[in-house]
Amino acid sequence: MAAKDDYIVEMSDIDKSFPAVHAVDGGQFTLRRGEIHSLIGENGAGKSTMMKMLYGLYRPDGGTIKINGKVMEHLTPGISIGEGIGMVHQEFMLVNDLTVLENVILGFEPKKGVIINFEESRARINKYVETYHMDIQPDKRIDQISVGEAQRVEIIKTLYRGANVLILDEPTAVLTPQECTKFFEILQELRNDGKSIVFISHKLNEVMEISDRITVMRTGKYIATVNKEDTNTTELAKMMVGREVFLSIEKEKANIGAPILELKDIWTSGEKELSKIRGVSFDVRAGEIVGIAGVDGNGQSELIEAVAGLRKVEKGQVILDGQDITNDTPFEARKAGLTHIPEDRNLRGLNRALSIEENLVAWRFEEKPFATGINRNKKEIRKFAEDLIEKFDIRPTEPTVITQSLSGGNAQKIVVAREVDADGKLLIASQPSRGVDIGAIESIRKILNAVKKEGKGILLVSADLEEVLALSDRIVVMYEGRIMGIVDSEDATSDNVGLLMLGERLDEKEKEVS
Amino acid sequence: MAEKKNNPYITLLLTLLLSMVVGAIFMLVLGFKPFDAYVQLFKGAFVGKVNLGTTLQKFVPILLTGVGFAVASKVGCFNAGIEGELYLGAITAAWAGHYLPKMPAFLHILVCLVLAMIVGALWAAIPAILKVKWDVNEICVCILSTYVAKFFTSWLCNGPLSAKTGMPQTPAVHENIMLTQIMKPSQANTGLFIAFIVVAAVIWLLYRSTVGYKFLTVGLNSAHADYMGINSKKVVIQGMMLSGALGGIAGTIEVLGVYGYFLDNFSLNIANDGMLSSMIVWNDIRLVPLMAFFVASLKAGALSMERFAGVPRSIVDTITAIFIIFATMETLFHFLYKKKKTKEEKAAMTINAAPAGSEKGGKKDE
Structure with missing residues (x-):
């Protein structure tokens, strides 16, 4: 030794x-x-x-x-x-x-x-x-x-x-x-x-x-x-x-309402596979967080893209608060009340070459008061950005800083701020704390819980099982494009969910070995 | 992380000086006197009404095609087809200027401009549509479609639209719609002001309007744009169309300001100079006018350098080429900034309260 x-x-x-x-x-x-x-x-x-x-x-x-x-x-x-x-x-x-x-x-x-x-x-x-x-x-x-x-x-x-x-x-x-x-x-x-x-x-x-x-x-x-x-x-x-951290937020009993998002037998293809998602159905109700657990690459990304209008749904229905949004464009889905923290903030979430304010206003830059006709009102945008920067504690606080230079946590907070502020009916949070520091994880988790308390539905995807367990009211486990099981948070442990994540076949194999 | 651009003006100036030094060495080797040559070059470009006027006249189409190229680059396209758009715009203007019934001069000029813009825009839409629909490389399509445009205009001015004077040209446009010459006897004309207005409008459109915001967003990150609900394919087509429209304007000004008719093969790669002007300044539209002016002065001064200092005109092309090579070496003058940078950045650090991830931001995340 x-x-x-x-x-x-x-x-x-x-x-x-x-x-x-x-x-x-x-x-x-x-x-x-x-x-x-x-x-x-x-x-x-x-x-x-x-x-x-x-x-x-x-x-x-x-x-x-x-x-x-x-x-x-x-x-x-x-x-x-x-x-x-x-x-x-x-x-x-x-x-x-x-x-x-x-x-x-x-x-x-x-x-x-x-x-x-x-x-x-x-x-x-x-x-x-x-x-x-x-x-x-x-x-x-x-x-x-x-x-x-x-x-x-x-x-x-x-x-x-x-x-x-x-x-x-x-x-x-x-x-x-x-x-x-x-x-x-x-x-x-x-x-x-x-x-x-x-x-x-x-x-x-x-x-x-x-x-x-x-x-x-x-x-x-x-x-x-x-x-x-x-x-x-x-x-x-x-x-x-440098201070006490509370990552395991006391999970408040969800005040569950009507279904906000209903997925009915969704089929969609991946980049290489013809049917990456095969017949996925579940719902997300108002006031609850549904977590999707699974090893990266088992169809979570494709499922989220299909729901958000970024990937074609080949079969099945996506219903948002009673409205059929299957294969709507991302813009129409947003109008219907879908907000989305994408898994890759550097690819989709942010335009890294643009400033904080441009990123915060990114989906409503054509709306009043941010634009009159095609003329952009820089002052309004600045004011709006300053508000959000303060509210979500984004640093640096200067709205004109290019987002490329921000730390992972602060960059992610911009995405979170924009999507939460959009005030939709459903928030999809895909890998919300990937590559961010503990302080930011703490505040992002708090924000997600606050959104839930407002009575919105949250669909959470995370490769970090601990995060799914810590936040979700129900856990949907995906394996190779299918749902392996839906577990209530009371019954979920990293063991039983972890096994589901590996699929039943592997499950049996392990039994044989041991 | 990409190298940060340092003060672009200083970099350009140093690049210019360096390439002139190299050019001078070339001249010495060839047995010319570089000092005399540069004096004549300068005189030929700026001293005297005719010389300055010629520079300005050459400046206008280079500026417009350069800005046009830069606009396309903002939506992520390499519009190598501006030459074709310029030709088609020019012949459209020549046609409208001759064949349309008489109308007030101002209106007639406007009609010529608008028609040329439409034709240029539609022509540029072809590579854009092929690109977004079937992922066809727009550079290939642009280069090929430029040949089509050239030969098509050549056929038109030799055939159906020929002035039948034995020259490959169209009949002259109405006298009253010719743009006023501003520095007689040179060919500089009020097209200069049209160009300035157009460029100012484009800059406003790009940096102050929602249209421009879409262009920038799509060009910088189309995945982000799509996710935000912007139809990136549509925006790419729009960007290319604007680019083509600018080529059309350049053609119109050449016809209404300089020739008065469409002359076969008149452009001699004006658009290439425009493209270079844009690329040298990293497609930064706000710097394109400077660069376009510089290229125009070289073109205008080259003739007098050849005439009075006996230095062949091609030496100017050599200098331009050297200039391009140096300008594309973005880190060439990097050492100058090293010291200054650390000071500046330290100051910046106090502003950015938590920049700790900036070095890693790119690499570490995901």
Whole structure:
């Protein structure tokens, strides 16, 4: 096990500024041989920046980085890799059209003359697969494998390059609870084998489960390093945010009214599959939050797009408050009272090249008083934007700031502000807290609950099961385009919902194994 | 994250100086005197009524086609077909100016303009519709349709609309609708003012009206526009049509202000100069007039440089080409800003209370 002062990495007094931000200010980080060390903090706390400096992607403005006891002056990714540092980025760096095997050896191919020695590479890869029980299929193309598997490929890739230190940037964001469990087993085996792991995350439960030590950062500053035994999630959350956080809002008994949204036997096609959604029916009633749980890519996105008029409904009916809005244009759906926080705020939710005010007024820019005829009334728009910025606590408060420069949380608040202010009958909230910091998650959840209390229907989709459980009154579980089950919130646990998320077939398989 | 644009005026000025230096080196190598050449170039473009007038006359169509190109780029289209729209607009104006019955001059000019705009707009709608309906690359369609437009006008002015004077041209338009010359004996005309009004209107439309907001939204992020309830396909077609209409206006001013008739193949790639003027300034409509004026002065001055300093005109094309190369290297003068930037940005940081995610904003989210 880890010897106390056997540090493989020591980073002290690290300082790093970007043009707009002082990203890291006095950063401290040490890593022992054979430990899992979590680095936690909100978005923009500087965790990724710290690790990118260790990996040689950024050069620190000040401070020292020691690897294996040597002071590293001019670190580049090449030198870092040479020193045994490996990084798995949040977005996988894999070539979709190549096979798993080719991806792993890319750039470090064992050669026989000028020919790649595939036998040797296969043997080396199999060694890792066996040692750490990582299932991968070396001959599948990357676009044919699941996200979880792609992640294992990334880890094998770094190991293959001789990494002793693995930096994992938010690795669990894409995994189901069951996949996570398996993933953690792999991490433990890696640790037991003497590898050191840096685990970047903001999911505190996971951090408590897997770490030996935990370092907390907040707004670029080093806060503390603690042993897992000496802390708990509440304390960690407090250190991260700088104050008490209440994510688990007391769920008030829903005051349920008439159905607002009725889906009747919806069929729709996906990008690749002809029938991505196959006969989905359920309803959302006034004053309740219905959560859709499911592993990403099981049709949730397509279903929401079909409801919102962004994807063609091939069969079935979408009824909003008694009005048939099947295959209406997005504009007509909005007029009928549908509001929608889209899952990808950078693609649909925001026009990142435009300012906060332009984004806030985006769906009503042609209405009075924001326009008279075709002339836009900048003053009215400004006033409207300032109101919303204040009401929803968007920062910066300057309406003319381009949204591209905003943090994830504040960018998302713009979308939330616009859609909630639109005052529709139904609010679709798709991944409302993806990639935003804890403070913003807290306020977004509060807002959703307030909307529910006003007697509106909310359809919530989230890849974060904890979020679905925390907010929903009913939970619809989707698997491969079908509804696996609808669970009342009282009966829902991450176990039973998690199993439904994997579909019955997998369910049976697991029983066989155990 | 995309590189931020620094002060565009300074960058353009430095680019200009640098390309002139390189141009000078070329001239030295070829055995000319660069200083004399530049003096003549400058004189030929600005000194004296005729020279300045010629510059202004060349400026107008470059400006209009440049703004036209920039408008299309705002909805995400590369309108390589402005030349064709200019030709069709020109021949429409020539036709309307000759064949329509007599009417008050002002009204007649307006009719010519409007008809040319409609023709230009419809012509530009073809690539746009093909693009949004069937995902056909608009650049290909534009380039090909320009040939069609050129040959079609060529046939018209040699055949059905020929003045039958032995020259490939249409009959002259009514004398009274010719745009007034403002700097005789040069060919500069009141079309200059029409162009200014049109450009001002376009700038207003883009940045102050709901129509322009739709253009910008669709051009920057069409998925967002669709989700917001804007029909992005319709907007793309509208943007291209406006672009084509501007080409039509350029053609009209050439006919009513300079020639008085449609002359076969008269344009000699005016629209290409317009496109370049727009692209060099990153399709920023507010900078296009500056760039168009610069290109026009080069064109106008080149002749006198050749005549009086003996430097071949093609050296100007070389300088223009070098200029384009440098101008497209957006980070060329980046080092100048580095120091200043950190100061500025720090100041900006105090305003943006919580900008901590800005570096990551793009990459981390999702």
